[in-house]
Amino acid sequence: MAWDGGLSGLDESKLNRVFLHPEHRANLSNVTWLLERCDAAGRGVDDLYDVQAHLFQASYRAQLAAQSIRRALRRVQGLKAPDWPGDHTTEIAELVAPPWQLSCPSDSSREEDWRLERHVAERVIRQLRAVGDMLAWRVYNYDRCAIVALSRNDPPGPFVGKEGLDYELGKVVEIKNKEGNFVLLHDLTSVLRVLDVTELRPDGSCMLREVKSSATASATTKARRQLKQAERLLAAIDGSQPLPGNEAIQLWRSRTQLRTHVRDIGPLLDRAEKDGYAAARINDRVISVLHLLTAARDGRPQAKWAAYAGLRNRLLEQHQGVERGPHRLQVTSTDTTARDPATAPWGIYPLPARHRAALICDYLIIQTSALADSLAERFQRRGLHAQVLLPERDGTFDTSTDVLRVAGPRRGMVIHGNAVYQLLMEFVRTDRFIPAISEALELPHPPQHTLHTYGNEKAAWN
Known part of the structure; x- marks a missing residue:
């Protein structure tokens, strides 16, 4: 059975390689810095945007590294050279700078090396999502019922290469420039799984928003379906209605x-x-x-x-x-x-x-x-x-x-x-x-x- 990135069942040697991995160690410092900046930001819009921008860059970098590591692992399993890190545009290379550090030689032909690299990258991704979850709880004013309701869909996948990501980022900037409000990107969290973004308004209220990347019939139908689901979930937050999809769970x-x-x-x-x-x-x-x-x-x-x-x-x-x-x-x-x-x-x-x-x-x-x-x-x-x-x-x-x-x-x-x-x-x-x-x-x-x-x-x- 492939290891899922957890620590149980690992021998001491592999545990040491995980915890001493340069990216795992660096992420401890990165997460500390992000938490400190978020604490200092409070609800200041500009400061929250700065925290979110750094979190997005770190998350994109880790997800792209995981993608490249999986590619290298497949190549090694096919008895090819790993070709690390693969071809990236100058724009992407600048976004994910500095380059991801490996704990093994970049030309290693050992599957075990690349599996461990993949597990470390996946752990870093989860750790950064934990920072996004902190932002989500703060934006929703520590309302556990709201968080539970908005987590009812499947966990989010990677957003690297996601269709419509540019539109979501554009909406975040547009609302800030027009309304002066902070907008949380759900893809940075593990708990917000309904619609795309949450706008935090000056009175402390939250507005869920769906961002459409196109006006096609299928995109419009999907957006309407998601908005209806969001309406049902929001109706369940006060406990008056059960959570859709599971009649046994009524928030209280x-x-x-x-x-x-x-x-x-x-x-x-x-x-x-x-x-x-x-x-x-x-x-x-x-x-x-x-x-x-x-x-x-x-x-x-x-x-x-x-x-x-x-x-x-x-x-x-x-x-x-x-x-x-x-x-x-x-x-x-x-x-x-x-x-x-x-x-x-x-x-x-x-x-x-x-x-x-x-x-x-x-x-x-x-x-x-x-x-x-x-x-x-x-x-x-x-x-x-x-x-x-x-x-x-x-x-x-x-x-x-x-x-x-x-x-x-x-x-x-x-x-x-x-x-x-x-x-x-x-x-x-x-x-x-x-x-x-x-x-x-x-x-x-x-x-x-x-x-x-x-x-x-x-x-x-x-």
Whole structure:
């Protein structure tokens, strides 16, 4: 099976080649710079356009490199010379400057080399889309319901060579010049999958726009179909209508105000940046952090990893029982750049840009552990019956895993893995999570999913 760009299953040698790749390392600096510029921009139109222009250039460069790498791989598989990087016009060469750096010789005939180059390029593309997702959440004022609704189509493909791209870019510039408003290009994100651009108006409202590259009958029909879909999705944002295409999902916004432990983990991240690792108990969970760059700096990464694992295991035993004790829930930040669109992207976390960039690029790894049994007890103290459904005790679950069943006087619901992931990796406070579930149980028709949109999320993320 071909590797999809993830890190699981890679041996130490390949992991090192990924993380030490010149483009992967350079993108950490690039993402940090983009996040810092976006933070400074606020809602300033000119500054946001500048951030978007740099993001577009970096994304185009990475996508073109991935395209050229795939071509070289096909040629090598056909026993031909890779012919890297291929022919590009002077205009394209200037747009994607400086030239993409390889970690292998440009004339390598090894398929393994070109596969790894492809995986690195694809990782860089996803990491840059994470910056676009941060822009999307900010443009839509941290409205998770809007983001979920507008992510209902298939994930976007590359925009290099996309028909109509010039028209979309032209519309972005035209609206800025005529109206003075910022226009977000959806192709730069992974979460905005409906229509082409979003115009941010001075009053904070958003206008979805479709950009037609031609006036042919087929283009007009397609645009009308997309606009109708957008209308149905927008109607679902307030919860009055189900999301089109899946009658089981009805968006719902809890009255419970979102509170998180994100700011509490800041000192942990600082310590890991200094020492290579850190771990602590924060409220009802154990949070441990590994900083790969710092851990490797002294030339003894294995020793750092062993010390990290020892500290973490001691905390787990002290606060969460021994390994064969209660059901342990555990999530890790690794390979979560392209998460479920309903999950908050790293870019909006109220953390320094360097930490957010390290999380996006997987140089900073966070593991969060909690006890399903303790969570069930918290529900019971609130007067709700709760039963742990996990068959295993080691914390293994995915988004569809049945984790808990919670029941009130009139009805019950199953809490799935996606809600637990949100609880642990968005660092949602349990005293906010449980009231939100309780509130859902009081609805005439409780939502079929348990990933929540809380009240006033802007205050938590901004």
